[in-house]
Amino acid sequence: MTSSARASRSLVWAGAVVFVVAVGLVLLMVVRPSAASSPGSGTPVAVPAESSADVGFARDMSVHHQQAVEMAFIVRDRTDDEDVRRLAYDIVNTQANQRGMMLGWLETWDRPKSSDRPPMEWMGHAVTPSDGSLMPGMATDTQLDRLRAADGRDAEVLFLELMTVHHRAGADMAQAAADAAGTEEIRGLAAGMARAQESEISLMADMLKARGAQP
Structure with a gap:
């Protein structure tokens, strides 16, 4: 691939990411929960505790998603295969959007976006990071x-x-959050994530077979 072609593709992907971020901000304005009161009632809405599945999932899955987006950007520059590039774009589009929503909820709940506590502690099995895998x-x-x-x-x-x-x-992780979270926002988002990722796992199994590799 020529340098001018790669530059052109990079501009297209950069524009796509700007669009994704813009859509994510709009979604945050529409769907993120109010920490002050419930709509029309004036009743305070309970903010999830720091130790809750809601906060832990939003924080940990934001990190998990960020790496998926990073890998998608890497592969789009390493292949010309349109099926793989389309999958990579879908991952960037979906997971960057969801990450923005989760970080927005953490901000609304006045919870830090990072923590010194071990990842996945909210699931009852804290993890020790190794070689950058958190x-x-x-x-x-x-x-x-x-x-x-x-x-x-x-x-x-x-x-x-x-x-x-x-x-x-x-x-x-998403299924665990769908089962344990206390807020409707996290339960709904997590359940949707679990379904979507299982579907993409099946798609990737077929793509691996088409390339002579084992799923």
Whole structure:
């Protein structure tokens, strides 16, 4: 691919990300909960506790999503395959949007967006980060370096393998939040995430088979 073509594609993706962020901000204005009162009632709305599944999930999944977006951007520069690039765009579009919503809720609840506590403590099994992998399913720094160095089919297969593992752990985390969260916002978002990521796992299994790799 020529340098001018790569520059043109980079501009298109940059424009897409700006659009995603703008949509996310609009969604935050529409759907994020009020910490002061419930609509039309004047009744104070309970803010989730720092130790709640709501806060823990919003914080941890924001980090999890950020890496998925990073991997999607990496692979779009390592392959010309339109199916893989379309999947990467869908991941950027969806997960950047959801991340913006979760960070917006944390701000509304006046909860910090980061914590010194171990990741996933809210699920009852705290995780010790290793080689840049902060939570189950997250790629290590070594794996990300391999993805950055790969090209063509090798990049496609490695991306699909890493993202499948990433999605499986993400779906498990989302289902746990859907079951344990106290706010309707987190329960609804988490349940939708679990369904969507399971669907993409099936899609990626088919894409791996089409490239002669095992799901």
